[in-house]
Amino acid sequence: MILNIILIICLIVLVFLFRRCKCKTKEQYLKESQTREKRIKYLEQAVERIAFRYRQEARLNESKSKFMFMVAHDLRQPLTAVQGYTTMLLEDSKDEQEKKILHTLDRSAAHMGTLLADLVDASISASGHLKINPYKFMYNKLIDEICAQYEIIAQKKGVTLRKINYPSDVEIYGDRERLAQVLNNLVSNAIKFTNMGGVVEVSYHVEGNRIRTFVRDNGKGIVHVDKVKIFEKFNQAENMDDEHKSLGWGLGLSIAQDIIQAHKGGIWSQSAGLDKGTLFWFFLPINPVIESSTPPSSNKK
Numbered sequence: 001m002i003l004n005i006i007l008i009i010c011l012i013v014l015v016f017l018f019r020r021c022k023c024k025t026k027e028q029y030l031k032e033s034q035t036r037e038k039r040i041k042y043l044e045q046a047v048e049r050i051a052f053r054y055r056q057e058a059r060l061n062e063s064k065s066k067f068m069f070m071v072a073h074d075l076r077q078p079l080t081a082v083q084g085y086t087t088m089l090l091e092d093s094k095d096e097q098e099k100k101i102l103h104t105l106d107r108s109a110a111h112m113g114t115l116l117a118d119l120v121d122a123s124i125s126a127s128g129h130l131k132i133n134p135y136k137f138m139y140n141k142l143i144d145e146i147c148a149q150y151e152i153i154a155q156k157k158g159v160t161l162r163k164i165n166y167p168s169d170v171e172i173y174g175d176r177e178r179l180a181q182v183l184n185n186l187v188s189n190a191i192k193f194t195n196m197g198g199v200v201e202v203s204y205h206v207e208g209n210r211i212r213t214f215v216r217d218n219g220k221g222i223v224h225v226d227k228v229k230i231f232e233k234f235n236q237a238e239n240m241d242d243e244h245k246s247l248g249w250g251l252g253l254s255i256a257q258d259i260i261q262a263h264k265g266g267i268w269s270q271s272a273g274l275d276k277g278t279l280f281w282f283f284l285p286i287n288p289v290i291e292s293s294t295p296p297s298s299n300k301k
Contacts, residue, residue: 079116083109121255132175132262139170139204139211146183147202150191158196161187164203164214172211172286178259179284182267185252186215186280193278194219206286214281222271222278230269231257256282264288 086106093099121130147163154161183202190200194217204213222230233254260267260282267282 079109079113083113121251121258130258130262132178132259134174134263135176136171136173137176139172140166140168142176142180142183143202143204143213146180146187149184150187153188154191154200157191157194158198159191159194160199161191162199162201164201166204167206170204170206170211170286172284173288174263174284175259179263182256182259182282183213183215185256189252190215190217190219190278190280193217207283209286210283211286212281212283214279216277216279218277219275220278221274221276222269223274227269227271231267260284 083106086102086109090099090102090106093102143163143166147161151161187200187202194200198218200219201216202214203216204211206212231253233251257267263284265282265284265288267280269278269280271278
């Protein structure tokens, strides 16, 4: 009898504990459910805020690109007039001092034209409408032209410009003018940041269906802080002096990267640090699939 009573009491206790445990589980479930709902709502709000900020930044970037394009485009016409009249005055001028002033004006106008062209390219690139007009041409001839163009400039600065042994008669499919723009930027920068007695080397080699191009110098190098942002728009190196900073916007390498990527290629830089020289190299597919902005009138070589 006593045993039965004890069993009944134990059973009642077990039922009570079970019901209490069940109630507690239900309360926990409700609490966890409410917590999850709060978290989901918070995440939804965070996503909305990020999306709103992204749309704002996209609109600002679009407005900035349009503004840069309008400024550059509107300044080109009066600049062309200045260059035209300067040329006319140079042809008619007999005074040496006057010619010297006009030559300075002409160089300054040409430099401003280059800056405006970079600004236009940067704004077009930012909008995703960089024009690429590809056709087949001899890449080795382009390298020869670029090196010949900068040989005198390098000599005047006391810098040796070398073409390292590279294969001849390599035909590629790409925008010759745009790729010349990339090479101009890399070679001119290498000469600009190499001191008297330094060396700039240009080379390339073919790897299967790819061609790799290298521009190496033993000049000022790149400090660590600049390596991560070397291809960013409007970036100028920390170790660059004011004179060199005044010569450009810091757009050249950014535009070069956009051009190479438009050719389905890639571009990189390497430097051991300050005064340790710099290496820029890029690869291009020899026969990439490129969407032409406008059809070329004829094949050029």
